[in-house]
Amino acid sequence: MASSSEAHLLVIPFPSHGHMLPLLDICRLLATRGSLSITIVITPGNLPILSPLLDASPTITPLVLPFPPTPALPPHAENTHQLPRHLFRHLLFAFSALLNPILPWCRTNPNPPVAILSDYFTSGWTLPLARALSVPRLCFSPLPAFFFSAVQHLWRLMPPRDDPNLVVRFPSLPGSPTFPLAHLSNLFRSYVEGDLVSEFLKDNFLSDAQSWGLVVNTFSELEGEYLDFLRAETRCGRVWAVGPLAAVAVKRRWGVTEKEELMAWLDNCEEGSVVYVCFGSQAMLSEAQAVAIAGALARSGVRFLWCVREGTVVPGGMDGRGKVVIGWAPQMELLRHAAVGWFLTHCGWNSVSEAISAGVAMLTWPMGADQFFVARLVEAAEVGLRVCEGAAAAPEVKELARALAATVGGGEREHKVRWKAAELRRVARDAVEEGGSSFMDLGRLIAELRKMKETKKTTAAEMK
Template sequence: MDSGDLPNPISRTISYRSSHIVSIPYPGRGHINPMINLCRLLSPRIDLTITIILTEEWIKLISSDSSSPNLPDNIKVRSIPNVLPSERTRGNNYTEFFEAVMSKMTDPVQRVLNELNPPADIVVADALLPWIVDICKQRNVPAVSLWTESASIFFALYKFDRLDAAGRLPDDFSGDETLSYLPNVSSTHIANLLPNATTFDLLRAFSRDYYWFHPAHSLLTTSFDKLEISVMEKIRSEFSIPIYQIGPLIPHNLLSPSPNPTNPDSSPYFSWLDSQPNSSVLYVSLGSFLSISDHQMEEIAMGLIQSKVKFLWVLRDKLFCVDKVDEDTGFILPWCDQLRVLCHSSVGGFLTHCGWNSTLEAIYAGVPMITYPLFWDQQPNTKLVVDDWKIGLRLKENDEETVKREMIVKKVKKLMDFDDEESKGMRERIARFKEVCQAALEVGGSSQQNLDEFLQQVSKRFN
């Protein structure tokens, strides 16, 4: 990757000796993006070198994002071979992919670490890479864990592991098994807190493999201080290592000035957004990981069109009903700058798969959501958005359900109706979430202070 300058989002500086931080994300966009955003936040703050280790495939994928800004000069990218199933087929057999990450990444990562000069002073690794702790022990280097999902999922997996170890798991999670460990939420059913449609074996793999952070130096989370207060209190009561909420790790610092010399705001879709009334457009994106059946995609397309609400829809692989969509209906494109779109004045709603990064971006932008979860933590994230925070509507109740166009029309119209009392309430609540979120990211805000404290702690290893 080429290097380039980025605006420094931090007005004050902290003095540390030169050091080398190595970051190793889990190979998925929802994990790589927050790790890279963390590295961007670190780069102007201390005199250091940062190395990000990615597969060759992911380096090509990131490089192909033409509007992505260059990395700062002190962030380098090193590659490991494509030892994993392709990102394009990852969703077809996620268990196979996860097992490959556990068994095939270790050796090539070791080789890269052996070649680094200067060597790593600290390694920040995704929480789903448990093998990193042994690698760091061999080098007498502290390992830091980055958790890129919600605190609720973190603690639910921890409790799942404790129940499993004690032989207290039910045959399934559909009955009355409840846990009272999460106060101030609408339901404590373990079925609502753990990723659904997931086998016990995969849940066991996740919960036990990320358990390595007990011997870790510290744990970083992409949440912010006032978002999941009660859950974070419970987590801190169970773990002795320092835990720092430094999120959201989204590219907020790249919003202004524009990070791209070619000015992405001049793109056709931004010109189209500029021509729309305030809060009139529904932004639609269901992520890049899993595909949706052609039948369901057709229902979504027709529901959007029949709602008469204008929409901007990101469709990466398939273009449905393009012949029925014009500038008076909506705009369909294969990719967009999501956070910049969500922050645009004409966007008033977000139809989302409810991935954690997308959820945090919606909160940052103050945009209420319609949720359409597909996999893993997206269903529990929907529960947070709809039931606990009350900043969105649920489009489907279970994984087997095909959502008909009539339901899509109903939910889209309700969300985008500013005279609807429920919609008004959601907008008022997410406006408050937005204020707290953006305050956490400001200079002197809680997330910056937590990141400062983390850096002060790890700097003791350097001096």
Template sequence: MGSKNRDFHICFFPYMAHGHMIPISDMAKLFASQGVKTTIVTTPLNAPTFSKATQSSKTYSGGVEVKIKTIKFPSVEAGLPEGCENLDSLASPELSTNFLKATSFLQEPLEQLLFEENPSCLVADVLFPWATDAAAKFDIPRLIFHGTGFFAMAASYAVRKYEPFKNTLSDSDLFVIPDFPGEITMTRAQVPDYVKENIENDLTRMLKRAKEAEKTSYGIVVNSFYELESVYADYYRNVLGMKAWHIGPVSLCNRNNEEKALRGKTASINEHDFLKWLDSKEPNSVVYVCFGSMAKFNASQLMEIAMGLEASGQDFIWVVRTGQEYDVEKEDWLPEGFEDRMEGKGLVIRGWAPQILILDHGAVGGFVTHCGWNSTLEGIAAGLPMVTWPVSAEQFYNEKLVTQVLKIGAGVGAQKWVRVVGDSVKKEAVEKAVRRIMVGEEADEMRSRARELAEQAKRAIEKGGSSNSDLNALIEELSSH
């Protein structure tokens, strides 16, 4: 298969946001490790994130180097500040419409690059619906990357199609997702506003085009593994008739500490410092708290989280995003004297943390997460029970998978889908949920189930495993296209 792979050339084109870029850099390493000529297309300011994360791709036996090619990002033309090339770097949520506009200008430069590079296949983010047309001009297959799993893709399809939320009397009434395996319940408040309100704007028009592009694309590459959501993978492929390959968890291609530390942005803390701190802790005694690169909380919500963590009595590492309306260096979002009282017990990281490096440490025994798919899957791959705190996107669906299907998590009680700023949750709920996943019989049962899933995840990516087989089948099929 090796020599055949070298003639085959795959191009990846991820959306410019860390939640989309990180799994794509892992995926590119995965293809490169199979001897496939691999190129990532991005913009100049995002390029270093990829070159840093993929530099080890050559070290795999038979692996090849991942190439990075850049196209100009039209920030100024779309009304964005110069140098704004990443969704995470927007000064305010209002600018996301301009960002969407900027990405719609990328078709021509991408086509120019496809002409020069002459790849055999294009894997482009779902948020670039026009990429299917771009690939068609060069008669190459376009695969879609959604950035989520089978469960969420299938559940959101069923909720959009059947609109069960229309039969509820209030926002808090439960409904069962119709024509969907597992008797999954949710409320109207947890459904994205653009689904239930029939809003017509740039975002909903783009999502509509994305759905149409899906029908004409070659298929979908999914960062998941069959054993995790087999019922939903089968439903997605057989009932909904979508062509899809599961090749994850892609984060497991990062085998050593150095690779794990190089994913995403530069860490705000020296890795040796927190690893030394974790080494001093008992196994499964630390809870890791992180809400991804996009979710925002206001100062009063952070105060509730801090008080809840302190009351839980658990050791913790808590990652707090910078660049918000409060100043992370000042402490007006923390209870007075919090960090002094928590010295040796809690570690607050302001900014970016190398997440899988922390999750994989033996001292970490639980994860408080916003249920973004990358974080959810990384928590599963690390064998950890989770406190689920969904905010937006497809995160409420991921919560249902974790709590109702896999039974490896406890909800913190977030009730409302919001675009950016998380639903308000009181300290008592934080304390209770953290204790639920960390101490007692229920916590032990969740951890045992999570560990079994982690073992299955590792087997899936090994030679002959479900994800490894799907990856090879996909390469084989595309090579002979």
């Protein structure tokens, strides 16, 4: 139960690992630095993700609610990692039914929330929830400001989606970027006018800009022009950049024996000699993709650490110069090891943030959603090189092997990318340390939340 003397914040994450983890990292910072009381809405199937935070933070409590039943999803599915990509939209829609139990809980709480902080995938129903409670709603973007800005542009202007060769222009964004339609989010490309779920999604993304404030997992030194754009474009102008949260994230739980084995193997590798390969918790590589990666790793001669989702078919004969990890691995700790010099990545923002925080250069293979925008950011910062693109694409073995070999072969281009990655690491670390841009923005956010509590006290006293 939230203490009546502390500002009480209601936090609503979206049930996807890539969305939940950075928001939980913010909750830890708000609880420790801001002395805030926080309630996190969670469903039973997602509660284990929250457990380490609850153990470490006594002022954070869960509000456990059953996941709303729906025939559109398989039984017991409560997180995107349990679903094929085409069902994500139905999970988004079903999750909104949590509005019904949350509203009376807030109204009867002896220390009601002074604000709601919720994921940008929940805006369509958490903004009305905040209005019903007469409290501010803050939108959390786990993704970069560049992508968030583009999403606002897309759903406002609704460019045509019937031409697969269409190049979509973003003239109002800094630099006027362009992207092929195929590189845009499937949630947008699959929109059907009049369809219940499609219209819900459109309303959801349009609601983002109506929030009282926006909290973004990025830092000014990387995305200053896009943050300024959002401040000018959003109704309120309140935008706080508090990342990269990977630089201040708590260590995730993992088996001690497995971790020690990996670290011991890395300890025996030369500095910067290992390529870490991982495509996130959502992407399931096809057999053709796995064969191409395995062939390229074998042909390249590099040492490697390859992490794959359970169910991925990995060709045999991968021992010797490398290791294959089935399932989740302690990615942040692996990237921070001195032996890891490069990261072959799908460009999920959490993975890229971790690489930036560790100073690791990237070979990029964006597959969908926000990843093409993230890859563009990585390449603009000169900390990564494109080697493939597309969720269905399989790289040429010779070409990928050549790119992998060049990472340790000492080419001038690769040397420059590694130097840039080391420099960006320093800038990112400075941003989250005391006096840094993100540290200061988080402080300003905490001050606003405390002010809301004082305003409520004053209003209540005046009504007596």
